[in-house]
Amino acid sequence: xxxxxxxxxxxxxxxxxxxxxxxxxxxxxxxxxxxxxxxxxxxxxxxxxxxxxxxxxxxxxxxxxxxxxxxxxxxxxxxxxxxxxxxxxxxxxxxxxxxxxxxxxxxxxxxxxxxxxxxxxxxxxxxxxxxxxxxxxxxxxxxxxxxxxxxxxxxxxxxxxxxxxxxxxxxxxxxxxxxxxxxxxxxxxxxxxxxxxxxxxxxxxxxxxxxxxxxxxxxxxxxxxxxxxxxxxxxxxxxxxxxxxxxxxxxxxxxxxxxxxxxxxxxxxxxxxxxxxxxxxxxxxxxxxxxxxxxxxxxxxxxxxxxxxxxxxxxx
Amino acid sequence: xxxxxxxxxxxxxxxxxxxxxxxxxxxxxxxxxxxxxxxxxxxxxxxxxxxxxxxxxxxxxxxxxxxxxxxxxxxxxxxxxxxxxxxxxxxxxxxxxxxxxxxxxxxxxxxxxxxxxxxxxxxxxxxxxxxxxxxxxxxxxxxxxxxxxxxxxxxxxxxxxxxxxxxxxxxxxxxxxxxxxxxxxxxxxxxxxxxxxxxxxxxxxxxxxxxxxxxxxxxxxxxxxxxxxxxxxxxxxxxxxxxxxxxxxxxxxxxxxxxxxxxxxxxxxxxxxxxxxxxxxxxxxxxxxxxxxxx
Numbered sequence: 180x181x182x183x184x185x186x187x188x189x190x191x192x193x194x195x196x197x198x199x200x201x202x203x204x205x206x207x208x209x210x211x212x213x214x215x216x217x218x219x220x221x222x223x224x225x226x227x228x229x230x231x232x233x234x235x236x237x238x239x240x241x242x243x244x245x246x247x248x249x250x251x252x253x254x255x256x257x258x259x260x261x262x263x264x265x266x267x268x269x270x271x272x273x274x275x276x277x278x279x280x281x282x283x284x285x286x287x288x289x290x291x292x293x294x295x296x297x298x299x300x301x302x303x304x305x306x307x308x309x310x311x312x313x314x315x316x317x318x319x320x321x322x323x324x325x326x327x328x329x330x331x332x333x334x335x336x337x338x339x340x341x342x343x344x345x346x347x348x349x350x351x352x353x354x355x356x357x358x359x360x361x362x363x364x365x366x367x368x369x370x371x372x373x374x375x376x377x378x379x380x381x382x383x384x385x386x387x388x389x390x391x392x393x394x395x396x397x398x399x400x401x402x403x404x405x406x407x408x409x410x411x412x413x414x415x416x417x418x419x420x421x422x423x424x425x426x427x428x429x430x431x432x433x434x435x436x437x438x439x440x441x442x443x444x445x446x447x448x449x450x451x452x453x454x455x456x457x458x459x460x461x462x463x464x465x466x467x468x469x470x471x472x473x474x475x476x477x478x479x480x481x482x483x484x485x486x487x488x489x490x491x492x493x494x495x
Numbered sequence: 496x497x498x499x500x501x502x503x504x505x506x507x508x509x510x511x512x513x514x515x516x517x518x519x520x521x522x523x524x525x526x527x528x529x530x531x532x533x534x535x536x537x538x539x540x541x542x543x544x545x546x547x548x549x550x551x552x553x554x555x556x557x558x559x560x561x562x563x564x565x566x567x568x569x570x571x572x573x574x575x576x577x578x579x580x581x582x583x584x585x586x587x588x589x590x591x592x593x594x595x596x597x598x599x600x601x602x603x604x605x606x607x608x609x610x611x612x613x614x615x616x617x618x619x620x621x622x623x624x625x626x627x628x629x630x631x632x633x634x635x636x637x638x639x640x641x642x643x644x645x646x647x648x649x650x651x652x653x654x655x656x657x658x659x660x661x662x663x664x665x666x667x668x669x670x671x672x673x674x675x676x677x678x679x680x681x682x683x684x685x686x687x688x689x690x691x692x693x694x695x696x697x698x699x700x701x702x703x704x705x706x707x708x709x710x711x712x713x714x715x716x717x718x719x720x721x722x723x724x725x726x727x728x729x730x731x732x733x734x735x736x737x738x739x740x741x742x743x744x745x746x747x748x749x750x751x752x753x754x755x756x757x758x759x760x761x762x763x764x765x766x767x768x769x770x771x772x773x774x775x776x777x778x779x780x781x782x783x784x785x786x787x788x789x790x
Contacts, residue, residue: 194627197623197626201627205640206643209643317764317768325756326760336750430632435723435727446635461639461643465631465636
């Protein structure tokens, strides 16, 4: 297991290295002068020079690169130009919002998706199967930010049941937190729910054909126990693996959903930074989300190997 | 008719010539529904110049925020612009960008994937770079790239292509890895065909099916992502009508004029649903082995 973990870690390192290089490089694809673009057309020559100095643009690129990695190793992501705050602390402040949104959405997507997928597999070919798969397909075809607006209109504007946006910290008011999370998380969950449903259905159809399922049925077990206990547990193994990938997609989706629901999360920070050309925040935000994604997938892989010995011994 | 013969041959009927890929495709119910949905929207977009009742760019402050009625079928926005006309022209932008991204990623991702799958030495480095690109949430990466490159339709295509190229490369690589082990490839090598010829004549044509399927999904993803980019203001610059941009326009008036955002969202959903359905149909028709796989 340790050897597998070490090997898996070794493949993650170059990926992280390239990720950090790409995050650094995003400034370099800006056509023209980055500082001029950030400062806007009204900036004086003196302001421009000061901004260039602050961004380190006066140094040659290899010194900037060394500086970037040197700071990274010390956990320093640089300084936001607009917030007048360290990028790291700006992100950490907003991380709880984004993480709760992502995980509530993941939970909704997983429960609803595996439920739909199981229903479809058990009733394969019947109307329920078609209805469940239709729902899944529509789920990942709807533009989520638009769906968010539609839900806000119905549940907040017309019915007045839920807030139109904003965030209430869990520690302050758990019920208010749940109310503020419900619409954005449900919106964000929808597309991944569709994927979970499709995967669960495929895996369940495979598992339901296995001998041990037939044996369980033959010895007279009630159908729901066979499905719930014998089949679903085994079918969920590949589905759980995609949860890591879903996590990354949800983190990306959170960027947009936070803007729609005015949630003060990392996504809104990055979008704001992109709209106002605050490059240190863009770089730090990109690097952080990608790193979280790589680490989550690393954790999922290790967990998977821990549960299934065939993987750490097999050739992968 | 074609549907009946497809299901008989699938059930293992006595040797009858199986229907061709095109017949199977057109007999596939989800492909037909997808083609209908996508085709309707695409046709409306292509004919926008003739179908649009008003100039999509002309402001008219006397008709601002009108609810849908006989004159303005989908209502008007805050500048009094006709939303039906703007939506029709927005479809053109969405389809141009979606198609552009599907083509660019097919070319670049196809080439990269084929090289990674065929040339052993390039496999590791190329795929690590693809892994790293995939570690960024695609939409977020596209937003950042589009913002850095500056707002234009071409830059949106470029940004989305960079974000989605790893998927295409992965699919192509997987296809090449499977096909290169087939006996006919070994045969071609044995009679002295050059590696280039083996790759271009024997491996690639047989590894194309999954790529075609994948590009249908990439097209759909690109349409969705373009809407997000325009919604956040890093898409094609205003006053170009874009579907995401119209939704964003309506966002500030969600209480008093909810119709502004409605139509473009439905249209995006139709395009994406249509493409996904067509992709599912293509997958079943071109490559039955992929039937259980998910995107």
